[in-house]
Amino acid sequence: MKIDKLEMESCRVKITVKAESEETRKDYDAVVAYFVKNGRIPGFRVGKASVDVIKKTFGNEIRDEVNNRLLRSLYQSALEQEKIQPVNLVNIEDVRFSPETGMTASFLVDVAPTIKIPNYKKFSLKFEAQPVTDEQVSERLTHIREAFAKFEKAPDGYVIQRDDLACIDFEGKVNGEPIKTLCPEAAPIAEGKGHWLQVNDERFLPQLVAAVVGMKSGETKTAEFVFEGDHLPEALKNQPAVYTLTVGEVRQRVLATDESIVEQMKVESIDKLRESTRERLAEQATHTATRKFESDILEKLLEKAEFDLPQSELEREINETLGRMAEEASQRGATKEDLEKNRAEIVESATSMARRQLRIRYMLAAIGDAEKVEATEADIQEWLEEAAGEYHLTPVQLRARIEKNERMAELRGQVRNQKVIKMLVNQLKA
Numbered sequence: 302m303k304i305d306k307l308e309m310e311s312c313r314v315k316i317t318v319k320a321e322s323e324e325t326r327k328d329y330d331a332v333v334a335y336f337v338k339n340g341r342i343p344g345f346r347v348g349k350a351s352v353d354v355i356k357k358t359f360g361n362e363i364r365d366e367v368n369n370r371l372l373r374s375l376y377q378s379a380l381e382q383e384k385i386q387p388v389n390l391v392n393i394e395d396v397r398f399s400p401e402t403g404m405t406a407s408f409l410v411d412v413a414p415t416i417k418i419p420n421y422k423k424f425s426l427k428f429e430a431q432p433v434t435d436e437q438v439s440e441r442l443t444h445i446r447e448a449f450a451k452f453e454k455a456p457d458g459y460v461i462q463r464d465d466l467a468c469i470d471f472e473g474k475v476n477g478e479p480i481k482t483l484c485p486e487a488a489p490i491a492e493g494k495g496h497w498l499q500v501n502d503e504r505f506l507p508q509l510v511a512a513v514v515g516m517k518s519g520e521t522k523t524a525e526f527v528f529e530g531d532h533l534p535e536a537l538k539n540q541p542a543v544y545t546l547t548v549g550e551v552r553q554r555v556l557a558t559d560e561s562i563v564e565q566m567k568v569e570s571i572d573k574l575r576e577s578t579r580e581r582l583a584e585q586a587t588h589t590a591t592r593k594f595e596s597d598i599l600e601k602l603l604e605k606a607e608f609d610l611p612q613s614e615l616e617r618e619i620n621e622t623l624g625r626m627a628e629e630a631s632q633r634g635a636t637k638e639d640l641e642k643n644r645a646e647i648v649e650s651a652t653s654m655a656r657r658q659l660r661i662r663y664m665l666a667a668i669g670d671a672e673k674v675e676a677t678e679a680d681i682q683e684w685l686e687e688a689a690g691e692y693h694l695t696p697v698q699l700r701a702r703i704e705k706n707e708r709m710a711e712l713r714g715q716v717r718n719q720k721v722i723k724m725l726v727n728q729l730k731a
Contacts, residue, residue, distance in 0.1 A: 304379050311609035313391065313411050316383065318375045322403040328370045329400050332363055368396060371404050379408065388413055389613040411611035416667040419605035421725060426597050428730045430590035433582045441578050442571075449557035449565055459551060461516050464501050466552040470494050471509060473544045475528075475537065484536040495549070509544060521547040591726060598725050602664050603657070610659050618655035619648075626651055665718040674724060676717040684716050 303319040333352065336359045342350050356363065372393060380387060391409040398404040452466050461467055472492040473480040480491035490506055498505060500513050512524040524544045528537045559571040568574045626647060627640060640647065668674075685696040692699055703709055 302375070302378060302382075304382055306383055306385075309409070310612075312388070312414050312611040313409065314385065315407055315409055316376075316379045316385070317395075317405070317407045318379050319405050320371065320375055320403045322399075322401055325367075325371055325398070325403045326400065328374070329367050332366045332370065335366075336363055364398070368398060368404075371398065372396070372406060375404065375406060376408055380410075385410065386413055387411070388611045391613050411613045414608040414610060414663060416606060416608050416663060418664075418667055418671055419602060421598070421602060421605075421668070422728060424598070424601050424729055426594065426601065426729055428590060428594045428726075430583075430586045433579050433586060437582055438575055438579050441582065442575065443556075445562060445566075445574075446556040449562055450554050451557070452552040453555050455518065455551040455553040458517060459553060461500060461513055461548070461551055462554075463514055464499065464554045466497060466499055466554070467513050467516075468495055468497050468549040468551070469509075469513065469546050470549065471496065471544055471546040473542050475540045475542055480537070480542070484534050487534050487537060506544075508542075509546060512544075512546065513548065516548045518548050518551045521545065594726055594730070595722055598722070598729060599661055599664075603660055606664060608660070608663070610656065610663070615655060615659060618659050619652050622651040622655045622658075623648065662714070662718060665721045666714065668725070669717050669721045672721070672724065674717060674720050676713045676720065680716050680720065681713065684712070 302321075302324055305317040307315040307317070309315050333356065337350070337352055337355050338348050340350065340355050340359055341347055342354065342358055345354070350358075376390070379385070388411040391411055394407040394409065396404070396406045447464075450464075455461075455465070470493065473490065475483055480487055484491070498510065498513065500510055502510060508524055508526040512522055516522055522545075524546065526542055528540050528542055530538075557565070562574065563569075563571055566574065568577070630640060682696065685699050689696045689699045692702075694702070700709075703712055
């Protein structure tokens, strides 16, 4: 077998293979023999037609089967002989076969880029976790007090504060006409009787929420403003509104005491809670700093290494990225018309994201090869156990799904790259 390898554009080679007739005869004879034994021809019992009749009747089928067999075999042999690690078989060209002359075929193959790894051990990068301040600890404890807050009936004359609860009656008008008749679809904000409102709910009319602050039970007030926002019905957009509102019962928000928090959270003391809160904040600060440090390392690697990407793999990555972006946009309420309107911008963004992610994967894989990093079975199992809950599956079920979709090699690469990133962080933090 003769093999010629031609370097095409970046990350693509053309392998032309010539196999002589004596190298292809065995496969050809085996295919013909199969059709002689199993071919059904009217007027002949199965297996009794002559070879010439079989070749004439099943010529196309014999040719296709021989081509399939030989192309698979020749392709694998060429890869092994030339020590080529394929990324994708892009195309098969110029296929010619005859029993007398053998087979000739050309394979267009995308291959991984050759990467010159930067001297990452000499990178000058700073790992810095922000220290936890007393103010941060106090703020977190305030959130805890708010979470355990109670709402108690306010005393007479109490002035409403933000976060309290107030029962209000309200009616809105636009140019003197009740909103309930002007715009029936706006019924929830047109009027209300005995409407309980927490005085921080920006999902309601923020202007009314703001107007309630400072009022007292039994008071009536008029609030005037202009409707703003794309979420409003057309009939109300940019229209002047006048609301009359009256406050009924008020419930004052009372923050939880230290004693109440200790009891409900079952901690030893408020000081112990403060200490554990500081530790958790420190862990979060370290986690945030680690994520930033990882990002800094990746950006430095990409900055220092220039290499091309296999076109077919980049196209696949772009398509997958576009699919994810379209799904996320749809979940946010975007329509097909919205996507089509912004198609050029979306494609540009997806291309940039795909190129970056693919370059990162190749760079980390190259470093993993150099450092002999491997994804062990224990690593895979740990990933499955951590990820299973997100998919509402057991680790065994998640592994089965990944194997069914033939994505296990991809997962091993992903886990391996995560180990490489962790290794880089540990090396450069020192």
